[in-house]
Amino acid sequence: MSQQIVTRFAPSPTGYLHIGGARTALFNWLYARGRGGKFLLRIEDTDHARSTPEATAAILRGLDWLGLDHDGEAVSQAAGAARHAEVAHQMLADGNAYKCFATQDEIETFRETARAENRSTLFQSPWRDADPATFPDRPYVVRLRTPTEGVTVIRDEVQGDVTIRNDQLDDMVLLRSDGTPVYMLAVVVDDHDMGVTHVIRGDDHLNNAARQIGIYTAMGWDIPVWAHIPLIHGPDGKKLSKRHGALGVEEYQAMGYPAAGMRNYLARLGWSHGNDEFFNDSQAREWFDLSGINKSPARLDFKKLENLCGQHIAVASDAALLHELQAYLAAAEKSPLSEAQARGIERALYCLKDRVKIYPELIEKAHFVLTSTPLSMDEKAAKMLDSVSRGILLALTPQLQNASWTRDELEAVLNRVAEENGTKFGKLAGPLRAALAGRTVTPSVFDMMLVLGRDESILRLSQAAAYEG
Numbered sequence: 415m416s417q418q419i420v421t422r423f424a425p426s427p428t429g430y431l432h433i434g435g436a437r438t439a440l441f442n443w444l445y446a447r448g449r450g451g452k453f454l455l456r457i458e459d460t461d462h463a464r465s466t467p468e469a470t471a472a473i474l475r476g477l478d479w480l481g482l483d484h485d486g487e488a489v490s491q492a493a494g495a496a497r498h499a500e501v502a503h504q505m506l507a508d509g510n511a512y513k514c515f516a517t518q519d520e521i522e523t524f525r526e527t528a529r530a531e532n533r534s535t536l537f538q539s540p541w542r543d544a545d546p547a548t549f550p551d552r553p554y555v556v557r558l559r560t561p562t563e564g565v566t567v568i569r570d571e572v573q574g575d576v577t578i579r580n581d582q583l584d585d586m587v588l589l590r591s592d593g594t595p596v597y598m599l600a601v602v603v604d605d606h607d608m609g610v611t612h613v614i615r616g617d618d619h620l621n622n623a624a625r626q627i628g629i630y631t632a633m634g635w636d637i638p639v640w641a642h643i644p645l646i647h648g649p650d651g652k653k654l655s656k657r658h659g660a661l662g663v664e665e666y667q668a669m670g671y672p673a674a675g676m677r678n679y680l681a682r683l684g685w686s687h688g689n690d691e692f693f694n695d696s697q698a699r700e701w702f703d704l705s706g707i708n709k710s711p712a713r714l715d716f717k718k719l720e721n722l723c724g725q726h727i728a729v730a731s732d733a734a735l736l737h738e739l740q741a742y743l744a745a746a747e748k749s750p751l752s753e754a755q756a757r758g759i760e761r762a763l764y765c766l767k768d769r770v771k772i773y774p775e776l777i778e779k780a781h782f783v784l785t786s787t788p789l790s791m792d793e794k795a796a797k798m799l800d801s802v803s804r805g806i807l808l809a810l811t812p813q814l815q816n817a818s819w820t821r822d823e824l825e826a827v828l829n830r831v832a833e834e835n836g837t838k839f840g841k842l843a844g845p846l847r848a849a850l851a852g853r854t855v856t857p858s859v860f861d862m863m864l865v866l867g868r869d870e871s872i873l874r875l876s877q878a879a880a881y882e883g
């Protein structure tokens with residue numbers, strides 16, 4: 415049996431879940447879920463000064479909204495400090511690491527001299543091969559004994575083989591002088607202990623991989639498969655920053671982007687499968703592969719995001735849409751749908767989900783079922799109402815009383831009444847929309863009548879006939 419795939423997402427909880435982090439999480443999730451593997455979550459909270467519980471909570475909420483469920487409990491990196499230190503001590507005992515007593519001043523002096531003599535400023539510790547009998551009684555750091563010759567090759571699934579000369583790597587510190595482990599060590603120990611087989615992360619960590627390989631090698635551990643993905647750029651091709659607009663995924667939720675559309679779009683951001691643009695989760699899981707990840711940075715394209723979101727809303731099940739709408743309203747700090755409003759939307763969803771891209775548009779289109787009589791007209795609707803004689807609205811009432819409430823019959827009635835009044839249905843549609851919804855952007859007149867039912871439709875038409883603004 416081949417080895418089970420284990421991926422992980424390892425955010426540092428120093429802020430919200432940004433769009434790049436969300437994409438990294440998604441890639442790891444897709445890779446594992448498409449292969450019967452595990453997707454783990456590790457909170458890299460070793461930087462006590464910058465990590466906050468609020469940021470952890472925001473990251474968890476963001477992942478939850480995107481539906482990126484992880485296996486098992488989220489692991490706290492900080493909680494593993496003793497284990498990380500234990501590994502450093504193991505390397506010390508094996509001779510793969512050594513105690514370095516050099517002070518900051520000595521290191522600075524080393525660098526200055528090296529600079530003056532035009533040599534590499536990478537620190538070379540005089541303690542690397544020192545006799546323990548000469549060890550002073552003062553604090554020390556533990557450094558990795560990095561080979562000074564040869565090369566380290568990062569076999570990367572996205573970047574290809576990246577070769578780094580070992581003489582360009584210094585003997586990195588593993589334990590600080592107070593005995594605490596450094597971040598780089600923690601990452602390797604955790605990935606090893608968690609059984610991570612594939613590390614998919616931003617290419618800002620590519621350089622770290624060379625150092626991390628040193629730790630794997632010293633411990634005789636299997637090196638995971640690396641995939642360092644290019645960062646996301648703004649629409650202008652420049653590094654993503656605040657000026658490009660929303661960066662936190664929760665902002666997207668609050669703006670009303672559906673999670674399914676967001677997943678589809680983020681999957682396409684830097685990864686492709688032929689010409690496929692619109693796909694669902696099971697297709698994404700089936701298709702996602704490291705070989706489809708692009709080498710160059712992806713650019714955010716909000717038009718494409720909206721377009722995909724619209725397509726996902728159009729195919730979503732009513733139950734899922736209703737659930738997401740409520741979550742959107744909560745995220746946007748708007749009042750929730752009442753029971754009656756939810757039932758109204760449910761009846762109307764079939765004619766609301768086409769041609770809207772984000773939830774606020776859907777809510778706007780749903781206004782006719784969310785509002786109650788007497789309707790207040792917006793300015794455009796009030797104008798529209800006066801584009802025909804109000805008498806036509808009243809003339810409709812008896813005809814509608816006797817009609818059977820089907821699309822065909824409603825069409826026939828409205829066409830007939832239009833004709834009797836010397837006009838065409840096309841001319842009546844606008845005023846009817848206004849009368850039924852108090853708005854001009856609505857589903858079709860027939861759909862609104864079918865959803866509202868006979869009594870409510872007739873009530874709205876007669877109230878509109880008498881509307882005085």
Ligand code: GLU
Nearest residue numbers: 424425426458601615619
């Ligand atoms: N904690 C790192 C970050 O948030 C990720 C480290 C890793 O994936 O190895 O950028």
